[in-house]
Amino acid sequence: MAKPRDNGAKKERRIRDAAYNSGKPVPVVYGPDSPDESYREKLGAPGEYPYTRGIYPTMYRGSLWTMRQYAGFSTSADTNARFHFLLGNGQTGLSMAYDLPTQLGLDSDDEAAQDDVGRLGVAVDTAQDMADVFEGIPLDRVSVSHTINSTAAVIQAFWLIAAERQGVALEKLRGTFQNDMLKEYIGRGTWIFPPRPSMRLVADIIEYNAKHCPRVNAVSVSATHIAETGATLAQDVAFPILNALAYIRELTGRGLHVDDFVPTMSFHLSVGGGVGPFNLLESIGKLRAARRIWARTMKEKYGAKNPKTMQLKFSTGNCGSRMAAREPLNNIVRQTLYTLAAVLGGTRSVNMACFDEAFEIPSDESIRTALRIQQVIAHESGVADTVDPLAGGYAVEAVTDQVEEEIQAIVDDYESRGGIVPFIESGEIQRLLARQAYEHQRKISEGEQVWVGVNKFTSEEEDRMSAGEGLYEADDSALEKQMARLAEVKAARDAGEVADQLEKLARACESKENLVPYLMDAARARLTVGEMTGVMRGVFGAYVEPSVV
């Protein structure tokens, strides 16, 4: 009989009390009476190598995962209001959505931006917009996740300047920049420059943050977009790991050791995305296997000494491909299952798609419901009371081993052929995922894979959401408002200083210097994301997509 184990967790942080229905206390963690070799090698106690059972000894008894829903739209004032709404509803971190022009380095007054200003996220043209988004939100207390990639170096500069204006020291800042360019070529599509200069930008941010703001994760190596592009469960961990190894080589090529910078790297793993059937146990096993693979890779192959380098830090989420447009309220149940898998798999943060995801960016109702799912699981299910509660179960351990083997085989295959980058450049990965996405769709069309309410147990009832009822309404005035804001900032600048900053930035791009300090200077001088990106494009060139279908 497994007995509760203490493992010294109480020394680390205050532990929340928890009791069973009987009134008996819930132990923080259960484990074997006398751990054998196999337990120590494959599992270890929570907080111990190889971290299969979690990277912290007390997990959710010490502190719950961060509840963070993706939000941002229209102008900085509108997004500021949404952020205050979410924090007021008990959300514990922010996840900021940028509009497509900002993600692609286009100013709001650019003709190519006109359909998309403030549409899928907030428009941020200058450091002033960023400061306004965080008006009244203390950046030393609220952590912020930024979904930004090609322009991450510019946007991070804006954010650091916003913190500077709040009087917050850089080392106190907490947050994450997605800054994961390789997956943009695989699946998300907000690339600007070719892969090689993009890798330099990714590495510049990692190198800078490791030195100056170590609590700001410099990259969130993302599985979710790869999954939603058409990856299988094993591929959606293997490909991000391969991307991370490519970034690591970029940094070790600069003479750094993994312990110098890997602690500022984080992951965003997928649960409930991808192709093929969802399986709760397999998804839990995947998250546990991912931690074990990362720990072993860092320690055994890269000589990591720092435990933080070996600890796979990840948030979890999905992008909504399984959120059905038919009978959309069923999606609440789906997200509950995915959230449960993420929590039982030991995630640090959850950000799930909302039930109206197939239609629009989330309404207030659907985003609040997504948050409530997490709160119900945290406070009404008891699963947060026991660390890695399924450990030792025959099924979960077997499936963890099985998925680990599948992931490792894919990683080893590409690594033995020089890493993933050439296969992204040639479009091979993209072609593979497109083919798999098609196969998945065919199985759904033919009823081979059940999708409740869509291809089985269907109703004839017309969905109120198809008619547009209760959905988020796009702000048609965003373009006009944002252009006025931008014109105001531009009019107040000194033309000579702007030209001077652009020139300095161009020279830095041509050199091998870290670009982050140059971008911060440019941000202070109120240069726009379009101006800075334009300079970089001039030096780095533009990416041309390979033929992928």
Place this chain on the structure above:
Amino acid sequence: MASGTRRIRVLMAKPGLDGHDRGVKVIIHALRDAGMEVIYSGLRQTVEQIVSVAIQENVDVIGLSILSGSYMGIARRLMARVEEEGLDDCLVILGGNILERDVAGLKALGIAEVFNHHAEMAEVVSYIRNNAAAGAA
């Protein structure tokens, strides 16, 4: 080869800034499996680029895929361009997350058919077969 037995030529295009391309690639595979010739534009094409490729490649169908919600402005500009270039025989269809309430407006602009989240691959294939100039002749 007599017209009418000629293979239907389709340009599948991603206009605007939207980077979601899983759906368009799924449809490309489905159309090819149905025997059509399909050209893919790649991401982030302007309406001018799309119409110019449609002319060069002499396509029967332009299929637009838009998941960013920005379809109204794009459809308006693209249909104006299609008219300017006299592409009367070219069937223009649109897929993506398109709200029902906007479908009538899109059709008024000249979009022949709209395929939203509920659409089956087979519906898109048979619609093109029944309505494209090359297929219907």
